[in-house]
Amino acid sequence: MSQNIFAPMAHADLDWIVDNERELHAFPWTRGNFVDALASGYSSWVMRHDGEPAAYAVMLLVLDEAHLLNISVAKTMQRRGLGTICLDYLFKQARLRGATQFFLEVRPSNAPALALYRRHGFVVVGRRKRYYPAAGGEREDAQVMRLELDR
Ligand SMILES: CC(C)(COP(=O)(O)OP(=O)(O)OC[C@H]1O[C@@H](n2cnc3c(N)ncnc32)[C@H](O)[C@@H]1OP(=O)(O)O)[C@@H](O)C(=O)NCCC(=O)NCCS
Known part of the structure; x- marks a missing residue:
């Protein structure tokens, strides 16, 4: 049976993460963004x-x-269901830390992510105009989605 193990992100993971980030996102986070996230205790x-x-x-x-x-x-x-496992793990961590609601922003053009979030019960609660950079110097709106976490 396959095993999925979560560990807190560490600086040693950042080479792999930054490589993936560049492959996965048109506007990737930089190494500095991850370093800041770690320093901020996210x-x-x-x-x-x-x-x-x-x-x-x-x-x-x-x-x-x-x-x-x-x-x-x-x-x-x-x-292969790993995004689902990851999201479920985040819900668990969020509940443990006392969160009752879960918010996210997503590009309306990101069909895989939208499908994943909808499947988990997220609903659209707003739109942030011109939130994301887009091709050709344009901007793309963000959909704001929310999920009430079960206690
Ligand atoms: C979005 C993302 C995290 C999903 O991860 P994943 O491991 O592929 O997701 P899962 O296998 O758990 O898929 C769960 C469900 O989401 C939906 N989904 C996932 N990928 C999809 C795709 N390419 N097309 C349509 N639906 C998709 C499906 O409903 C899927 O269920 P199914 O496979 O039974 O049909 C992944 O595509 C990814 O890393 N994308 C690039 C980064 C990104 O855009 N992140 C989100 C914004 S920060």
Whole structure:
């Protein structure tokens, strides 16, 4: 049976993460963004699947709110349920820290992420105009989604 193990993100993970980030996102986080997230104490995780790094996530916890800042599954490992496992783990961590609601922003053009979030019960609660950089110097709106966490 396959094993998925979560560990707090560490500086030693950043080479792998930054490589993946460049492969997965048109506008990737930089190494500096991850270093800042670690320094700020954000809830940051790497998931290993059968010993191999497979996914990572960064979440900000403020009072009773969790905010997803990044969730990424390595290209070759996608569509095997790992994003789902990762999200469920974040929900568990968020509840443990007293969060009752979970928020995220997503590009309306990111169909895989939208499908993942909808499947977990997230609903659209707003739109942030011109939130993301987009191709050709344009900007793309963000959809804001929210999920009430079960106690
Ligand atoms: C979004 C992402 C995290 C999903 O991870 P994943 O491990 O592939 O997701 P899962 O295998 O758990 O998929 C769960 C469900 O999400 C939906 N989904 C995932 N990938 C999809 C795709 N490419 N197309 C359509 N639906 C998709 C499906 O409903 C899927 O269930 P199914 O496989 O039974 O149909 C992954 O595609 C990714 O890392 N993308 C690049 C980074 C990114 O955009 N992150 C989100 C914004 S920060």
